[in-house]
Amino acid sequence: MLHVQNISSQYGSIIALKEVSIKVNEGEMVTVIGPNGAGKTTLLKTISGFVRPSSGKVIFFDNEITHLEPHGVVRAGISQVLQGRQVFEDLTVLQNLTLGAYLRNKSSKSEIQADLEIIFELFPILQERRKQKAGTLSGGEQMMLVIGRALMAKPKLLLLDEPSLGLAPLVVDRVAATLERLNKTGLTMLLVEQNAEVALTLANRCYIMELGRIALEGETEEIRSTERVVELYLGKEV
Amino acid sequence: MGIGEGEMTRSQILQFVISGITQGSIYAMVALGFTIIFRTTRIVNFAQGDFVMFGAMLVATLHNLFHISLLPSILLSILIVAMIGGAMEITMIYPLKGVGIFPLVMITLGASIIFNSSSLLIWGVDPLHLKGFSGDNPIRFYGATLMPQTLWIVGAIVCVAVALFSFFRYTKIGQAMLACSMNDEAAASVGINVRMMVLSSFILSAALGGLGGVLIVPITMVMFDMGVLMTLKGFAAAILGGLGSAPGAVVGGIVLGLAESLSCGIVSSGYRDSITLFVLILVLLVRPSGILGSRFIKR
Ligand SMILES: Nc1ncnc2c1ncn2[C@@H]1O[C@H](COP(=O)(O)OP(=O)(O)O)[C@@H](O)[C@H]1O
Ligand SMILES: [Mg+2]
Numbered sequence: 001m002l003h004v005q006n007i008s009s010q011y012g013s014i015i016a017l018k019e020v021s022i023k024v025n026e027g028e029m030v031t032v033i034g035p036n037g038a039g040k041t042t043l044l045k046t047i048s049g050f051v052r053p054s055s056g057k058v059i060f061f062d063n064e065i066t067h068l069e070p071h072g073v074v075r076a077g078i079s080q081v082l083q084g085r086q087v088f089e090d091l092t093v094l095q096n097l098t099l100g101a102y103l104r105n106k107s108s109k110s111e112i113q114a115d116l117e118i119i120f121e122l123f124p125i126l127q128e129r130r131k132q133k134a135g136t137l138s139g140g141e142q143m144m145l146v147i148g149r150a151l152m153a154k155p156k157l158l159l160l161d162e163p164s165l166g167l168a169p170l171v172v173d174r175v176a177a178t179l180e181r182l183n184k185t186g187l188t189m190l191l192v193e194q195n196a197e198v199a200l201t202l203a204n205r206c207y208i209m210e211l212g213r214i215a216l217e218g219e220t221e222e223i224r225s226t227e228r229v230v231e232l233y234l235g236k237e238v
Numbered sequence: 239m240g241i242g243e244g245e246m247t248r249s250q251i252l253q254f255v256i257s258g259i260t261q262g263s264i265y266a267m268v269a270l271g272f273t274i275i276f277r278t279t280r281i282v283n284f285a286q287g288d289f290v291m292f293g294a295m296l297v298a299t300l301h302n303l304f305h306i307s308l309l310p311s312i313l314l315s316i317l318i319v320a321m322i323g324g325a326m327e328i329t330m331i332y333p334l335k336g337v338g339i340f341p342l343v344m345i346t347l348g349a350s351i352i353f354n355s356s357s358l359l360i361w362g363v364d365p366l367h368l369k370g371f372s373g374d375n376p377i378r379f380y381g382a383t384l385m386p387q388t389l390w391i392v393g394a395i396v397c398v399a400v401a402l403f404s405f406f407r408y409t410k411i412g413q414a415m416l417a418c419s420m421n422d423e424a425a426a427s428v429g430i431n432v433r434m435m436v437l438s439s440f441i442l443s444a445a446l447g448g449l450g451g452v453l454i455v456p457i458t459m460v461m462f463d464m465g466v467l468m469t470l471k472g473f474a475a476a477i478l479g480g481l482g483s484a485p486g487a488v489v490g491g492i493v494l495g496l497a498e499s500l501s502c503g504i505v506s507s508g509y510r511d512s513i514t515l516f517v518l519i520l521v522l523l524v525r526p527s528g529i530l531g532s533r534f535i536k537r
Binding site for chain 2: 069074082086087088102103
């Protein structure tokens with residue numbers, strides 16, 4: 001469904017991605033792991049239109065989306081959970097979620113209301129706090145809010161940029177369980193993580209990114225048992 | 239109680255209050271214009287007062303010179319000013335996206351200079367005037383006099399305030415504009431076309447400025463360079479109320495109008511414009527975030 005072909009991106013003279021190619025098939029949960037500064041965020045932002053690649057193509061369902069603006073990419077069916085829990089802090093939880101459905105002009109009010117109920121069922125705490133300003137939520141609650149907000153767009157593909165970042169281990173487990181559940185219901189996901197432990201448990205396939213390149217790729221099962229991965233990313237002695 | 243020299247009677251005080259509220263409503267209109275652009279982009283638009291100038295000059299010209307009847311003149315003036323605002327964003331702000339806020343603020347200052355010179359070329363240095371919308375027969379009001387135009391002005395600011403409040407609270411575009419002001423990247427990530435929101439904010443705030451200008455012609459001398467002072471007053475009002483807060487802009491405008499007017503009565507009208515600065519400094523010393531303190535300044 002998503003095919004990133006030989007993408008290179010740079011910030012001025014800093015080259016952040018070098019000839020990166022990845023593929024995500026329908027229904028899969030694919031993860032990209034790698035150390036800080038590897039270019040994971042840049043990869044997602046290139047897909048979502050925030051960063052213009054200097055070469056290469058992004059194909060989504062046979063359509064080239066390489067040069068779409070961010071809002072065009074959302075319209076095409078790709079939503080992104082940005083790194084760092086970017087809520088609209090002075091708006092309420094409900095207003096944040098409603099803005100998630102911003103582009104759904106064709107959906108009726110009742111359809112959007114029904115989807116809201118689904119989000120509330122997924123994250124009951126959001127319903128409890130729906131009238132509260134998003135800025136007053138805890139880190140974990142904000143994470144749930146941005147995931148919920150992205151889901152309100154009814155994306156075909158969800159991009160997630162380090163959802164575990166800065167969350168307590170227990171909260172990370174909860175978020176991970178939710179992502180697993182969403183994937184089981186058919187949502188395709190591309191998950192970027194530094195937390196390899198979590199990402200490798202969740203995903204079907206995995207890319208390892210280092211210094212702007214794909215260093216390794218494969219089924220999570222194989223990758224998990226690769227010596228170098230175990231040593232570098234899972235923090236275990238070999 | 240005897241009424242000595244320098245003391246004001248109740249009807250005199252009422253008179254100053256009336257004129258303060260009238261003038262303050264116009265400042266509030268300008269301050270709201272500042273607020274809208276600032277909220278969406280964090281840019282302080284120093285050409286805001288020139289939108290008022292254009293509105294004022296245009297309506298007087300269309301009505302007096304081209305003999306277009308009043309209502310169409312008013313609507314056409316506001317429309318043209320809105321287009322000037324849009325053109326300003328398209329030609330000066332958008333091409334420079336990514337340079338940061340401060341250079342863009344300087345650009346708006348440059349725009350103001352361009353607007354001033356254009357206005358001088360078009361209209362020359364003579365002031366223009368227009369009859370009151372409902373005539374110029376003063377209404378007696380508890381010993382004070384009230385121009386019918388005052389009712390128009392105060393009525394307009396009330397309507398505008400309510401409309402803007404509802405716009406930002408209840409409409410999709412209003413919410414999207416707010417979202418852009420809080421986090422433009424997140425706004426884009428939910429599918430908001432951030433650029434269109436910036437353009438809309440310039441158009442909307444120019445239209446408001448234009449409306450302020452249209453309303454003010456019957457009660458003041460309007461000239462090509464009136465925008466500068468309007469910007470100053472409107473900016474002071476916006477800061478007073480707490481930059482970024484819409485209700486604050488209205489309160490700030492009225493407070494400033496009243497302070498000016500009453501100081502004219504108590505001290506001397508020569509100090510009218512310095513009062514702006516004085517009130518501003520005073521309020522900021524007591525409450526750095528403005529009367530209806532917004533977070534934008536506290537940070
Ligand atoms: N806005 C930017 N301007 C300049 N360089 C950047 C910018 N964002 C990221 N980089 C650089 O690009 C490289 C990749 O960064 P990033 O994609 O954020 O990595 P990751 O998400 O894997 O931590 C890093 O060297 C980083 O310093
Ligand atoms: Mg990153």
